[in-house]
Amino acid sequence: MSEASTSSATGASDPERPASDPELVEGSPTPTPRRRLRLVGIGCGDPDQLTLEAVRALQDASFALVTVKREHDPLADVRRAIIERHAPGLRVVEVVDPERDRSASATATIAGYENVVDDWHEARAEAWEQALLGTPGGGAGPWAAGGAGGGAGPWAADGAGGGAGPWAADGAGGGAGPWAADEHSDGALLVWGDPAFYDSTIRVVERVVARGAIDLEWDVLPGISALQLLAARHRVVLHEVGQPVLVTTARRLREAVDAGADNLVVMLGAGLDLTGLEDWTIWWGANLGARSEALVHGRVADALPVIETARAEAKATAGWVMDVYLLRR
Ligand SMILES: C[S@@+](CC[C@H](N)C(=O)[O-])C[C@H]1O[C@@H](n2cnc3c(N)ncnc32)[C@H](O)[C@@H]1O
Numbered sequence: 001m002s003e004a005s006t007s008s009a010t011g012a013s014d015p016e017r018p019a020s021d022p023e024l025v026e027g028s029p030t031p032t033p034r035r036r037l038r039l040v041g042i043g044c045g046d047p048d049q050l051t052l053e054a055v056r057a058l059q060d061a062s063f064a065l066v067t068v069k070r071e072h073d074p075l076a077d078v079r080r081a082i083i084e085r086h087a088p089g090l091r092v093v094e095v096v097d098p099e100r101d102r103s104a105s106a107t108a109t110i111a112g113y114e115n116v117v118d119d120w121h122e123a124r125a126e127a128w129e130q131a132l133l134g135t136p137g138g139g140a141g142p143w144a145a146g147g148a149g150g151g152a153g154p155w156a157a158d159g160a161g162g163g164a165g166p167w168a169a170d171g172a173g174g175g176a177g178p179w180a181a182d183e184h185s186d187g188a189l190l191v192w193g194d195p196a197f198y199d200s201t202i203r204v205v206e207r208v209v210a211r212g213a214i215d216l217e218w219d220v221l222p223g224i225s226a227l228q229l230l231a232a233r234h235r236v237v238l239h240e241v242g243q244p245v246l247v248t249t250a251r252r253l254r255e256a257v258d259a260g261a262d263n264l265v266v267m268l269g270a271g272l273d274l275t276g277l278e279d280w281t282i283w284w285g286a287n288l289g290a291r292s293e294a295l296v297h298g299r300v301a302d303a304l305p306v307i308e309t310a311r312a313e314a315k316a317t318a319g320w321v322m323d324v325y326l327l328r329r
Helices: 052-060 074-086 110-133 201-211 226-234 250-258 300-318
Strands: 034-041 063-068 091-096 184-191 217-221 246-249 263-267 281-286 294-299 323-328
Touching: 034 052, 034 201, 052 074, 052 184, 052 217, 063 074, 063 110, 074 091, 074 184, 091 110, 110 201, 184 201, 201 217, 226 263, 226 281, 226 294, 226 323, 246 250, 250 263, 281 300, 294 300, 300 323
Parallel strands: 034 184, 034 217, 063 091, 063 184, 246 263
Antiparallel strands: 263 323, 281 294, 281 323
16 A cells, blocks of 8 residues: 545534534635535444434435336335334435346356446446436435436425426536535435445445546445344354454355365355355354344254255245354364
8 A cells, every 4th residue: 555645524524523524715706515425334224223313314314316227126125114213204215236247157257247347337327326316307206306206205495497407406407416405415325334344335436426427525424234133133253262264255165175264254245155165163143133034043964954955945035035154164
């Protein structure tokens, strides 16, 4: 790392300080309104898992940006339920998530997978930019920003009309986006778990800022990650005394084991291939925090059939399944 930098928070943690409020000097021009996007970690599905800081961020926001998949998206439903619980009436701006190339040919190699993800991040950045600018047809979906008219849905704005977007109120049209007319306006982006683990939100927001079309501040509020929930539910420490834990993906599990890792947390798996690890111990959890939560612990060979059944049941109950596990030699 050749570069060092210092940065100050954008005011997320100090309620006493009106973050980045421009100093008002008599006779100086009116300060540019601050538009801040807050990346709010929401935990893994249980509305009780939001921190007080996260709840306050939702309550203070002018709108929430929620990504939805083209087909029915149960995780978007969870986000809406969280908003309804903690910030009822908060306007929801939906952004339809661009499709990612999941073909085996494109993702067979690590390099191919990284290319696909890179393209996907850029497409997401473009879609979010459009939604934040309030561009008509900018992918905001049925709850689209101003001008969406009758399709605005239950969390819709107040009939802002005019194409100004979800935050707009000043009639600025092009460029005002969903921001409120007030001098300062926050948007909240609800991030599953904690934004620091296997989540592209930070990278996509960096791209939105780099594209330069929106003058945007942003900050990150941590959430409870699936990692923490797994440990809590199993009442286990993720590593042995003074030892490391490697957090990786199912895709890279083999590589990690071959390199000698013997205590790993594995995320982003579509199924479990643990051939050769039959004598290891597993602490597995699916849909943690949801009503369909399932836990299995034991020797891998014994646990695997139980896990397969529990995984299928969780999917059938909730309509979605995500799992994470700790593996130890
Ligand atoms: C895209 S990553 C997001 C991780 C998230 N940022 C976090 O901090 O937990 C999705 C992966 O996280 C894990 N995960 C997320 N939510 C989960 C849950 N409720 N139960 C079990 N695993 C979960 C799974 O490994 C899933 O494949």
